[in-house]
Amino acid sequence: MMVYDLVGIGFGPSNLALAIAIEEHDTPLNAVFLEKQEDFGWHRGMLFEDATMQVSFLKDLVTMRNPASDFSFVSYLHAHDRLAEFINFKSMYPLRVEFHDYFMWAARRMSHLVRYGHTVTDVVPVVDENGEAWAVDVISPRGTFRARNVVVAVGLESSLPPDVTPGPRVWHNLDLLHRVASFDVPQPQRFIVVGAGQSAAESVAYLHSRYPTAEVNSVFFRYGYSPADDSNFANQIFDPAAVDLYYDAPADVKRMLFDYHRNTNYSVVDGELIEELYRRTYRERVLGRDRLHMMRASRIADLTPRADGVTAVVEHMPTGERQTLEADAIVYATGYRPVDVTRLLGTAGKHCLRDEEDLLRAERDYRLVTDAGLSAGIYLQGGTEHAHGITATLLSAGAIRAGEIARSISAAGRR
Known part of the structure; x- marks a missing residue:
């Protein structure tokens, strides 16, 4: 059986960046990537026509690692004859x-x-005659792939409140465009969007524009949307040097840094989008036809799905007052959670060690710490925020992270 230097599980932006890093590496590595989708796709359900990236185009797949790469966003623009137009943008x-x-x-x-x-x-794990698990077999119904190293990058999965089950009229924002495409109500009367982050605000703006006669009720715990801190000094938390600092810091300092800088990425909204939504609410107030409603400091106290919509009880938390809303659909923009990597790894996952908080132990090079029963390398892209900080799941560090993993695997050498 052929033995690969690495098998990548998942082929989203993180492992795509790794594939390019391998291609450009001084010592080529023998690699293959397995992706459950039939084609490449990244958050297709949230590709709104007017939505912009929250990170600079320079934090693409390669530039931070290799500014001369022809896989950069600038090279893409040049290949599509749009470089001049983008500069003028x-x-x-x-x-x-x-x-x-x-x-x-x-x-x-x-x-x-x-x-x-x-x-x-x-x-x-593949065990040799000396009892050493020097490789692993990565198994799928369509084939088995043996490798000395595995790099897992399967992204995040949608997170819903424990008592909420997705259904025909109960959606997660990750699937919003797909749901709308199959939505057979020509003139819906009302939508409810739950959440206070970027995805929630984008979903509110999209539904408000897409259905010009429908009400959109935005329900969130906070009093208002909070702007993302993208100021110059705060943005340095995403620099490569910050990962080193974070990784080496004591546990209490890690928690302090993470909590202090949550407002760079979590449950926050781009300032321009906040202003746009406020303009819409004010314009409607002036014109006397309110469609966009901010239900602040509120929560969904009860939800009853129906064949033709949902009935939601919204509680205003400061007063306890409750209001019942009938809606054509409810959208939960309630975030994402890491995929359970040990479940995905199956048999090999049992060899991955955890810390005192039951979190996976990871080296600085994103290699998971395993017991003596497994010497093959298992690397994780995403899901190591506790070790590497906020950038562990973000595009902004993808190019650097890919280069570090490629170098680590190459340095380990071939058996």
Whole structure:
């Protein structure tokens, strides 16, 4: 059986960046990536036409690692004869649909390393005659791939409140565009959006524009949307040097830094979008036809799905007052959670060690710490915020992280 230097599980932006880093590495690595989707796709359900990226185009798949790479966003623009137009656009933040197209452009160029339609069902250690688990077999219904190293980058999955089950009229924002595409109500009367972060605000803006006669009720715990802190000094928390500092810091300092800088990324909204939503509410107030309602300091106290919509009881928490709303659909923009990596790794996952808080132990190079029963390398892209800080799941550090993993695997050498 062929033995790969690495098998990547998942082929989103993180492992795409790794594939390019491998391609550009001084010592080529023998790699293959397994992706359960039939083609490349990144948050397709949130690719609103006017939504922009929240990170600079310079934090693309490669530039922070290799500014001379021809896989950069600038190279993509040049290849599509839009470089001059983008320069005249005078923005560091491309449209999200354009950045997705950039990802697809790069993914097509890496297609020789990818096996689409492969869902990994188990990762089994391969033991030699000396009892050393020097490799693993990555198993899918369509084949088994043996490797000395595995790099897991399966992204995040949607998170819903414990008592909420998705259904025909109960949606998560991750699938919003897909849900709307199959929504067969020509003139809906009302939508409810739950959440106070960027995805919630974008969903509110989209539904308010998409259905010009429908009410949109935005329900959130806070009194108002909070702006993301993208100021110069705060943004340094995303610099490569900050990862070193965070990783080496004591646990209490890690928690302090993470909590203090949550407002750079979590449950916050781009300032321009906040202003746009406020303009809409004020304009409607002046014109006397309110459609956009901010239900602040509120929560969904009860939800009853129906065949033709939902009945939601909204509680105003300061007063306890409750209001019943009938809506055509409710959208939960309640965030994401890391995929359970040990469950995905199956047999090999049992060898991954955890810390006193039951979190996976990870080295600085993103290699998980395993027991003596497994010497093959298991690397994790995403899901190590407790070790590497806020950037562990973000695009902004993807290029640097990919380079570090490629170098680590190369330095370990071949058996």
